[in-house]
Amino acid sequence: MLLALHLRDFVIVDALDVEFGPGFTVLTGETGAGKSILVDALALAMGGRGDAGVVREGTQRADITATFRSTAALDAWLAERDLGGDPGCVLLRRVIDADGRSRALVNGSPATAALLREIGEQLVDIHGQHAAQSLLRPDGQRRLLDAYAGLGEAVRAVGEAWTDWRTLARELEAAEGGQRELALERERLAWQAGELERLRLAPGEWESLEEEQKRLAHAASLIEGARAAADALAESDGALASRLHQLLQRLRPLASIDERLRATVEMLDGAAIQIDEAASELSAYSGRVDLDPERLQQIEQRISAIFEAARRMRLAPAEIPAALARMQQRLQQLDAAQDLDGLRLKAQAARTRYDQLAASLSTARQDAARQLAEGVCGHLAGLGMAGGRLAVACEPTDPGASGIDAVEFRVAAHAGARLRPLARVASGGELSRIGLAISVMAAQANPVPTLIFDEADAGVGGAVADAIGTLMRRLGDDRQVLCVTHLPQVAARAHRHFRVSKEAVGAAVCSRIAPLDRDERIEELARMLGGAGITATTRKHARELLAQA
Numbered sequence: 001m002l003l004a005l006h007l008r009d010f011v012i013v014d015a016l017d018v019e020f021g022p023g024f025t026v027l028t029g030e031t032g033a034g035k036s037i038l039v040d041a042l043a044l045a046m047g048g049r050g051d052a053g054v055v056r057e058g059t060q061r062a063d064i065t066a067t068f069r070s071t072a073a074l075d076a077w078l079a080e081r082d083l084g085g086d087p088g089c090v091l092l093r094r095v096i097d098a099d100g101r102s103r104a105l106v107n108g109s110p111a112t113a114a115l116l117r118e119i120g121e122q123l124v125d126i127h128g129q130h131a132a133q134s135l136l137r138p139d140g141q142r143r144l145l146d147a148y149a150g151l152g153e154a155v156r157a158v159g160e161a162w163t164d165w166r167t168l169a170r171e172l173e174a175a176e177g178g179q180r181e182l183a184l185e186r187e188r189l190a191w192q193a194g195e196l197e198r199l200r201l202a203p204g205e206w207e208s209l210e211e212e213q214k215r216l217a218h219a220a221s222l223i224e225g226a227r228a229a230a231d232a233l234a235e236s237d238g239a240l241a242s243r244l245h246q247l248l249q250r251l252r253p254l255a256s257i258d259e260r261l262r263a264t265v266e267m268l269d270g271a272a273i274q275i276d277e278a279a280s281e282l283s284a285y286s287g288r289v290d291l292d293p294e295r296l297q298q299i300e301q302r303i304s305a306i307f308e309a310a311r312r313m314r315l316a317p318a319e320i321p322a323a324l325a326r327m328q329q330r331l332q333q334l335d336a337a338q339d340l341d342g343l344r345l346k347a348q349a350a351r352t353r354y355d356q357l358a359a360s361l362s363t364a365r366q367d368a369a370r371q372l373a374e375g376v377c378g379h380l381a382g383l384g385m386a387g388g389r390l391a392v393a394c395e396p397t398d399p400g401a402s403g404i405d406a407v408e409f410r411v412a413a414h415a416g417a418r419l420r421p422l423a424r425v426a427s428g429g430e431l432s433r434i435g436l437a438i439s440v441m442a443a444q445a446n447p448v449p450t451l452i453f454d455e456a457d458a459g460v461g462g463a464v465a466d467a468i469g470t471l472m473r474r475l476g477d478d479r480q481v482l483c484v485t486h487l488p489q490v491a492a493r494a495h496r497h498f499r500v501s502k503e504a505v506g507a508a509v510c511s512r513i514a515p516l517d518r519d520e521r522i523e524e525l526a527r528m529l530g531g532a533g534i535t536a537t538t539r540k541h542a543r544e545l546l547a548q549a
Contacts, residue, residue, distance in 0.1 A: 001449045001480045002042070002124065003089075004067040009059040011037050012502070014510045023495035024476025027484045027513070028524055033500045034511030035484045039126065039454045042066055045092045046120025047113040052100040057508070065093045068123050069449075078119075083109050090123075092116055125442075126452045136423040142407040145392060148442045149368030154361045155402060161357050162401045165350035172343045186334045192313060193327040196320055199309055203321045206306065213299045234279035241275045248272060358404045365405050366394045372441055379437040382471070384464035387415030390422075390434060409434075433464065440471060451475060453483040462489075469493030469549070488528035492545035497521045521546060 007016040012034055027035045044050045045066040055062045070078075070090040078084045085091060085107030093105040094116070104111045106119065146155055175182070234241040248268055255261040310317045336342070369392035380388040389412045397406035410419040411434065422434070436453075453472070469490040475481045476495060485491055497516045502509050516524055522542045523534065529545075530538035 001069040002066065002482070003069055005038065005042060005045075006063075006065040006067075007038075007041055008063040009056040010041050010062040010064060011054055011056060012509055012511045013037060013041075014056065014505065014508075016511070016513060018498070018513055020480070020482070021496055022476075022480050024473045024481045024483070024493065025496040025498065026491045026494040027482070027498045027500055028486070028491050028528060029500035030502070031486075033502050034513075035500045036454055037511060038500070038513070039452060039482075039484060042124070042452070043126060044094050044096070045116070046124060047094075047104065047116030047118075049113075050094065050096045050102055052096070052098055054096055055098045059098070061095055061097045063093070063095050065091060067091050071122075071449075074119070074122055077122075078107065081115075083107055083111065083115075090119065092119060121448070123448060124450045124452060125448045126454065127442075138406065138408065139402075141392075141409045141422075142402060142405070144438060144442070145365060145368060145372060145394075145407050148372050148438070149364060151361065151364055151368070154357070154364060158354070158357045158361050158403050159401045161350070161354040162399070165347065165354045168343070168347040168350050172340070172347045175340060175343055182334055186331065189327050189331050189334070193324060193331060195309055196313070196324040196327070199306060199320065201306060201317075201320050201324075206318045206320070209299055209303055209306075213303060230279050230282035233275055233282070241272065241279060244268065244272050244275065354399070358399065361403045362394065362405050365403075365407070369394050369407070372438070375441040376434065376437040379440060379471070380433070382467040383433040383437060384462075384467070385413060385433060388413050389419065390437075391419050436468065440475065448479075450480045450482070453481070453485075455484050455486070465489035473549075486528065488525045488542070488545060491521075491528065492525055492542075492549040494549075497524065499524050518546070 001022060002020050004017065004019045007013045009015075018038070027038065029035050040048075040054075041064045044054065045064045050062075068090050070088050074090065075084065075087055078090065083106045091105075091107050093108075094113075095103045095105075102113065104113050104116050106115065146152065231239070233239060248265065251261060251265050251268065255265045306317050306320070310320060313320075313323065315323055373390050373392045376390045377388070380386075380390070391410045393408045393410060394405045395408070396404060398404075409422040411422045412419050465487040466489040468487070470493060472481055472483055472490060473493040473495075483490065483494070491497060498513050499516055499520070500511060500513050502511055504510075514520075522539060525542035525545055526534045526538040529541055
């Protein structure tokens with residue numbers, strides 16, 4: 001149940017805090033006062049699409065928070081997603097900046113608009129003022145039937161099966177029509193992959209070969225240079241190490257005389273140690289470097305073969321292993337594409353699954369169509385269409401993403417009239433009443449705790465309006481019902497009554513909402529009955545309406 005709605009800087013609302021209760025509640029007011037704005041705000045709080053246009057002019061952002069009484073099942077669902085709040089309560093918040101950016105929060109934690117919609121579907125069912133217009137479109141009639149029957153999951157499953165089947169069917173068609181091209185591509189790739197596979201070039205091997213070839217090609221120079229350096233450091237007459245040791249022998253006694261030379265002597269000691277180690281390393285290195293012409297020849301032959309293969313394939317030598325992996329992967333795909341029998345089996349299995357799901361959905365639709373038609377017919381007499389009938393036809397059509405049914409609403413407006421397509425024969429008033437009857441049927445089938453009707457009673461009046469009010473109040477006996485209305489007969493039946501108005505605030509116009517007590521309800525009902533000129537007669541009529549309710 002909706003407990004409260006908090007708005008800041010939304011369209012023409014500067015600040016608004018409204019608390020709601022159980023039962024049937026109406027919102028009334030002059031045209032343009034902002035009655036439907038509250039419904040629009042609630043839709044945004046439940047993940048509806050929003051843009052910068054909803055931000056009140058001259059402000060930075062619109063802020064909407066809806067507080068609902070939760071259920072144990074919803075509390076558990078939220079806890080599983082780390083979105084839990086106070087037990088039995090859930091807060092949905094939407095903030096839309098003036099630049100169009102949007103943020104969604106559930107119980108203070110960031111969430112996506114899609115998640116808000118998923119939560120909102122468990123809490124509120126909104127029947128908008130334009131819902132009747134969807135009755136004129138075949139796809140709208142099908143969606144209304146599916147919504148009434150709660151077939152959303154079944155429709156999604158059929159849509160997914162349709163996509164799978166058509167994707168495989170296109171792959172099969174392409175495979176059957178392009179076998180020659182695929183065979184030529186496979187032949188070319190198989191030759192190229194065979195050439196590269198014979199090289200057996202491992203990742204990183206090319207770099208190792210280049211390094212080893214460079215070392216073997218310059219082995220003589222490396223050995224000669226290392227030995228000459230070792231001789232200069234330690235082994236020849238006048239070697240650097242010998243001369244440095246002689247120098248240290250002269251300086252050490254002097255350092256014992258003048259402490260200022262001690263640091264210099266220590267540095268030279270270190271240098272002497274490093275020179276000895278370097279000489280030792282050079283001697284060992286010259287002994288490790290091999291003069292191996294045979295190995296050098298093998299490596300150069302290997303490098304030549306790799307270069308030649310890379311040239312033919314128009315690749316860099318180091319790219320060969322990755323290119324071979326891509327070729328092998330493509331060959332696997334081509335082999336699978338050439339498996340026409342396997343592809344046919346997959347496509348047939350997908351078609352069979354689609355047929356089964358679509359047939360099951362069709363059966364459910366036909367059952368729901370009978371129930372919906374019977375229920376709507378039961379309401380039409382009370383809505384001023386005595387003798388009127390509605391039939392919901394589900395006839396076979398070509399398979400598609402929504403199944404194998406063409407849904408058509410057919411109506412006979414009075415006794416003796418034959419059933420004809422609704423879009424051809426229904427007047428505006430009849431369309432509104434039929435749409436309202438369907439909305440009521442759908443609402444009764446939907447277990448959500450809050451129902452909202454946004455001017456769903458447009459286009460009717462008199463005794464029909466009184467029947468609509470009675471119907472709404474009956475719905476409000478076991479759940480929360482909110483209704484935006486211009487009909488005094490409907491408003492008089494409500495348990496609670498809010499008036500929406502506009503007032504000037506500086507240079508701007510702002511929307512206001514206020515709960516009405518009995519005397520204020522009489523005044524509002526009198527306005528709705530008689531317009532601006534409220535008289536004793538309209539007040540009397542308003543009291544009578546309220547007393548009858």
